[in-house]
Amino acid sequence: MKEKEDINTEQAIMDAAEREFLDKGYALTKTTEIARIAGVNHAMLHYYFRTKENLFDKVFQKKVALLANSFMPMIEEDLPFTEKVTFIIKAHFDFLTSNPKLPFFVLNEFLTNKERLNKFHTLAIPAIRIILEKLKSEMDVAVEKGEITNIDPVHLLLDIVSLNVFSFVALPIITGVAQSLGRDYKALLKERKEENIKVILRRLQP
Incomplete structure (x- = not known):
């Protein structure tokens, strides 16, 4: 008990x-x-x-692991490559929609404490390596079939992350803009998700 x-x-x-x-x-x-x-x-x-530091470290490590591993289930989906990329963008965007404060929280702590950035590297790099290796092997096949252009998987991953994450780092701005235009910010976010997919798929076109 x-x-x-x-x-x-x-x-x-x-x-x-x-x-x-x-x-x-x-x-x-x-x-x-x-x-x-x-x-x-x-x-x-x-x-x-x-201590406060110990408590924060537990929270921070949990959230960094959640963020770093957010791609792992998506990368294992057995789909044609462009369909898989679409699925990854949507699923990652939906993950951020469910955790909207997470990107700013992590970025803010990186900027204010270099040690936390080092901890992120320790926690995240193994997962990132696995994701990039998986992407590269599938991209090589898709390039050979003429389905996509040949780009560096690092840039593909950075493109997806940067487009999706910005929508949530800048959420206060997006919310304000939506309100000033008389639009629902949630609807605007859904539109951003579709726009991000279009941008990435155009980049992959052979």
């Missing part, structure tokens, strides 16, 4: 920490507020995680 209570308390603190860190970043987040949201006292938070 005690072990179950410990797991529940630790998870409640983690959930509260994720919410606060993603909303405010490391610098502006207070552990007293995390404890309040989690429904525990500050001493209990300290008991489970010791």
